[in-house]
Amino acid sequence: MKRLPQKPAVWLDSDPGVDDAWAIIVAASTCEVRGLSTVAGNVPLPDTYANARRIARELSQNAWPILPGADQPLLSPLMTATAYHGQTGLGDWSPNDRDSEPLDFRARVWQWWHAHAQEMASVHLVVTGPPTNLAIGALAFPELRSLWASVTLMGGALPGAQVDKAQEFNVYVDPHAADIVMHWIQRLQLIGLNVAHKALIPVSDLSRLTEYGRVGTMLRHMLTFYLHKARGEGGQADAFPIDDVVALAAVVHPEFFHWREMPLAVVREGPLRGTVVLSPSDIRRPPVRVATDIDVRAFRAWLWESMDAYRPQRNT
Numbered sequence: 548m549k550r551l552p553q554k555p556a557v558w559l560d561s562d563p564g565v566d567d568a569w570a571i572i573v574a575a576s577t578c579e580v581r582g583l584s585t586v587a588g589n590v591p592l593p594d595t596y597a598n599a600r601r602i603a604r605e606l607s608q609n610a611w612p613i614l615p616g617a618d619q620p621l622l623s624p625l626m627t628a629t630a631y632h633g634q635t636g637l638g639d640w641s642p643n644d645r646d647s648e649p650l651d652f653r654a655r656v657w658q659w660w661h662a663h664a665q666e667m668a669s670v671h672l673v674v675t676g677p678p679t680n681l682a683i684g685a686l687a688f689p690e691l692r693s694l695w696a697s698v699t700l701m702g703g704a705l706p707g708a709q710v711d712k713a714q715e716f717n718v719y720v721d722p723h724a725a726d727i728v729m730h731w732i733q734r735l736q737l738i739g740l741n742v743a744h745k746a747l748i749p750v751s752d753l754s755r756l757t758e759y760g761r762v763g764t765m766l767r768h769m770l771t772f773y774l775h776k777a778r779g780e781g782g783q784a785d786a787f788p789i790d791d792v793v794a795l796a797a798v799v800h801p802e803f804f805h806w807r808e809m810p811l812a813v814v815r816e817g818p819l820r821g822t823v824v825l826s827p828s829d830i831r832r833p834p835v836r837v838a839t840d841i842d843v844r845a846f847r848a849w850l851w852e853s854m855d856a857y858r859p860q861r862n863t
């Protein structure tokens with residue numbers, strides 16, 4: 548196996564979700580994971596929170612802090628994506644929940660970030676769900692606006708880019724939070740559908756999952772369900788997108804991408820709700836690094852290389 552570059556410290560804020568789950572799995576082998584938090588999105592908060600804990604348990608990552616966040620978008624009613632991710636968010640995978648502790652909703656993640664601000668300063672935050680937790684954190688604790696080594700949001704698209712889907716889920720579900728994030732967060736980078744729906748995975752690649760033991764089996768069960776809806780998105784009939792893994796790649800391998808900097812805003816109401824647009828210069832927003840292109844071959848090679856960590860050990 549080729550040596551991976553030094554592992555970045557990351558915090559994953561997500562709504563697992565099948566592609567979020569795969570991002571967590573890849574992060575566990577390519578990054579130093581400092582914690583997970585979840586938000587209402589693909590499925591309601593009790594499910595995203597339980598799912599993060601289930602995935603961590605399956606990966607034997609018992610020391611990761613796992614915190615719940617917001618149970619609804621800032622101002623809009625929650626919309627879920629169960630057609631993609633299944634009723635409880637992880638497709639056809641049925642985790643063994645015996646012996647699991649009850650869910651604890653007393654501490655929310657923005658309080659945890661505030662209490663651990665010093666430690667978070669060296670951390671790359673990766674947001675792959677509606678950005679509600681970060682928006683609440685930025686409003687409640689101003690130091691969180693410029694704290695992180697970087698913040699990557701899977702959301703929207705490069706303004707003006709032609710994409711196959713008018714609305715990207717994370718930004719559409721909580722456009723008010725996304726706009727707050729674009730107003731306040733420093734060192735923000737955006738992975739939109741313009742790159743995520745280029746970095747497609749051929750369905751035939753999934754035969755490789757048999758090589759990765761329990762983790763491969765878990766992913767196979769999740770993806771079998773997800774493919775019913777995701778297959779064909781991005782414009783290739785025999786391939787499917789895994790947007791949230793692309794967002795993680797942007798932290799571990801920013802050189803896979805081309806970038807442009809621009810201030811951004813989000814349309815919050817009306818028929819264009821959830822559209823990411825250029826912010827007028829008199830509003831004075833910080834520049835966001837927006838991915839404009841991706842090296843798809845390099846991304847796929849990295850994805851499968853990262854899965855090597857899950858090959859069962861052979862006793863020779």
Ligand code: BDR
Pocket residue numbers: 564565566567589628631675676701715716717790791
């Ligand atoms: C986003 O929508 C969700 O369903 C996925 O998990 C991903 O974060 C892509 O638009």
Ligand code: CA
Pocket residue numbers: 561562563564566567589675676791
């Ligand atoms: Ca997600």
